[in-house]
Amino acid sequence: MSSNQRFFLLITLLPFTILSFFSSTSLAVDFCVADLNGYQTPSGYVCKNPANVTADDFVFSGLITGANTSNINKAAATPATVQQFPGLNGLNLAAARADFAPGGAIPLHTHPYSSEMIYVVEGSVTAGFVSGITSNKVYVKKLKKGEIMVFPQGLVHFQANTGSENAVVFATFGNADPGVQMINAALFGNDFSSFLVEKTTNIDQAEVRKLKKLLGGSG
Known part of the structure; x- marks a missing residue:
């Protein structure tokens, strides 16, 4: 093999070698509980010292009780993202609970880094999202207890309690930090x-x- 051929082969294989290295590195640890006092990287927070990790780092109790709905929206969301639940770091998972008084709503908002799936636990809600690919068509559905709905990543969406009783919705996300931007x-x-x-x-x-x-x- 000539020196030119060897050089060409090296340049061709180098990106795959680098990818393989980082893929192997990412699989070399079982978990990476977030050190919220440390810095963030594109893949999440730096890891807490494994020697200081306990079972409590993998448990979150913040969604057991509902949030106060005495506000302008008559609704409130309780997040369980990496900032509240450091054990989610690097796992591409997050959750939230939304509580609605009658007439309450989570206003139009987006999650730029993740799709969302909601599950109605109590009551009923009307939910929907706006799709730019279909000329801003709105996909809306009234959901009853036990039903689920998904909102594609980055699309504007909402949930509103159109029933006469309180409603509770649980949400899951495909990112430990899905991000949120409220349109209003x-x-x-x-x-x-x-x-x-x-x-x-x-x-x-x-x-x-x-x-x-x-x-x-x-x-």
């Missing part, structure tokens, strides 16, 4: 100029100012 907060809960909000949304500036005041925004 993104528009009206910050210092985004009222003039620019009006121009970019076609919402009357007086209404924009009203919503900013309601949601704690300025500008």
Whole structure:
């Protein structure tokens, strides 16, 4: 084999060698409980010293009781992501509980890093998402106890209690940190100029100012 052929073979195989190395490294540990005081990497938090890991690091009790729904939305979500449950670090799993008083709703929002699946535990909710690939068609369904629904990653979605009783929904995610962006907060809960909000949304500036005041925004 000539030196040119050897060089070409080396360049061709190098990426696969690197991938193999990192794949093997990722499988070399059973778990990586997050050290929330450490730094984050693209794949998650740095690991807690395994010598300090206990069974409690793999248990989370925060979803047993419901959240307070005495707020403007008459609903509240309790997350179980890596920030609350460090044992999820690197496992591509997370969960949440949403509690709804009658008439309550989790407003339009997105999870940029994960799809979501919800399971109705109590009551009934109307849920849906907006798909850009089908000209912003809205897929909406009233779900009763025991039913599940999925929301594809990054798409705007919501859940609302359209029944007469309290409702409880559990959600699961395919990422330990799915991220969340509330659409109303993104528009009206910050210092985004009222003039620019009006121009970019076609919402009357007086209404924009009203919503900013309601949601704690300025500008």
